[in-house]
Amino acid sequence: MxxxxxxxxxxxxxxxxxxxxxxxxxxxxxxxxxxxxxxxxxxxxxxxxxxxxxxxxxxxxxxxxxxxxxxxxxxxxxxxxxxxxxxxxxxxxxxxxxxxxxxxxxxxxxxxxxxxxxxxxFFVNPATAYLLTAKVLAVPKGAWLLQTAAGSSLGQMVIRLGVHRGFRTVNVVRRAEQAETLRGLGADAVVTFDENRESPADLAAKVKEATGGAVIRHAIDPVAGATGGAAVGCLGAGGRLISFGTLSGAPLAVPARHLLFHGLSVEGFYLGKWMDAAGLPTKLRVMRTVGKLLSAGVIAxxxxxxxxxxxxxxxxxxxxxxxxxxxxxxxxxx
Structure with missing residues (x-):
């Protein structure tokens, strides 16, 4: 073969x-x-x-x-x-x-x-997008979710899920030309950020302006490195960031003061481990839900x-x- x-x-x-x-x-x-x-x-x-x-x-x-x-x-x-x-x-x-x-x-x-x-x-991106937003973070209706690498296939699914479930998304991309496509999918806000030319403070200022100063307590990041660390700095008190990738190849750069003084938390998510730990009924429910979302065109x-x-x-x-x-x-x- x-x-x-x-x-x-x-x-x-x-x-x-x-x-x-x-x-x-x-x-x-x-x-x-x-x-x-x-x-x-x-x-x-x-x-x-x-x-x-x-x-x-x-x-x-x-x-x-x-x-x-x-x-x-x-x-x-x-x-x-x-x-x-x-x-x-x-x-x-x-x-x-x-x-x-x-x-x-x-x-x-x-x-x-x-x-x-x-x-x-069918599995990796759709299940990850669904689990991160609906189960791990359980983003409430009306709340803001920040995501990096928002122009990726998974990022676009998260935007569609936000429209479907009623949460709002602020989407971080590297290239400005991606913004129109994401807004067409239902993105509430799109900001550009290049970790090689901009500081974490620059991203925080852009996010604050794009969201009208909204408090953001949910974030997901597949990039790590300086971009992931900058995303943490955009969170309000008690916020959580879920790290689920290392696209940059660099360690997640998070200043300790964010964790110590603002009650922020950073957690890891690996789909394979989550599925291994879930019972069979839970796995079947997740797969059925993802299948329905794909068949209905909610995500693609x-x-x-x-x-x-x-x-x-x-x-x-x-x-x-x-x-x-x-x-x-x-x-x-x-």
Whole structure:
């Protein structure tokens, strides 16, 4: 079978290649899935670079999410899933291949009305956006939520969820040309911030002006570094920031005085750990809710260009282009 593999950690365009590997055989309790498509997420590329929180031993195949059809499986669940199109929630990676094996309980049946790319991107961004806003922070109706990297696919989902659930969003972006698109989605306020040219005080002043001096007690940040630290400085007393990424590659720079004197808190969120800790009924409710939100068009993945596995170097290069216009994804099987 074909697979995109890296033999050592490094730049994805340099170390990833399409190779032939043996077709895997499922063990007890596992399902064999014929993969149809998989997105190229930042977590995948961080894994290839050796920068993610949990790393495989090379040689390895990336890919934490995707969509496929269950061909075989052991146990009652594996038998029940046979022939079904499923979201492949592969915490160990391996989805950038024609076939993959994983625990059958990591295969989630999908609504039939989802397109192939929407099905491939069903889990990571939609579930993260929903859980952060509705469960972890539980942003109340009418309250403000600040988010960095607001122009990303996940950031756009948060804006749509704000419109749907009635909370307001102040959205931090690096490029001014993103503002019109975000306002069209329902963003209440959009501000630009470049950590290389501006100070945290500059961001706080912009946010204050854009929101009419509103008190902000909820924030989410996938960037870390100086941008994440500046976001903390925009919070009012008792505010919470949830850090869920390290796109900058730098540590989250938070002055201790914010935490000591203003009662602010910074917490981490990792979707895989949250799902592992949740009971089965909770997981099913989350997946059903996300499926309904996608099917109803409340949230949608921003779909970009697709590539076959044998163009993997080109695919990952496009995935990291600024302003690329949608998430790049891999078409793997028919």
């Amino acid at each position: 074909k697979a995109a593999q890296f033999d050592s950690f490094g730049e994805p365009t340099e170390v990833l290649r399409c190779i032939d590997r043996p077709k895997p055989t499922p063990a007890g309790g596992e399902a064999l899935v014929r993969m149809l498509a998989s997105p190229i997420n930042p977590s995948d590329l961080m894994t290839v670079r050796g920068e993610y929180g949990s790393l495989p031993d090379p040689p390895a195949v990336p890919g934490y999410e995707g969509v496929g059809v269950v061909e075989s499986g052991g146990g009652l669940l594996g038998l029940a899933l046979r022939g079904k199109r499923v979201a492949v929630l592969n915490g160990a990676g391996g989805n950038w291949a024609e076939y993959v094996t994983l625990p059958a309980n990591r295969c989630v049946p999908l609504p039939g009305d989802l397109s192939l790319p929407q099905a491939a991107m 993945n921003d779909v970009g260009e697709s590539f076959p596995l044998d163009r993997i170097s080109e695919a990952v290069a496009v995935a990291e282009q600024p302003g690329r216009g949608g998430k790049a994804w891999l078409t793997i099987g028919a």
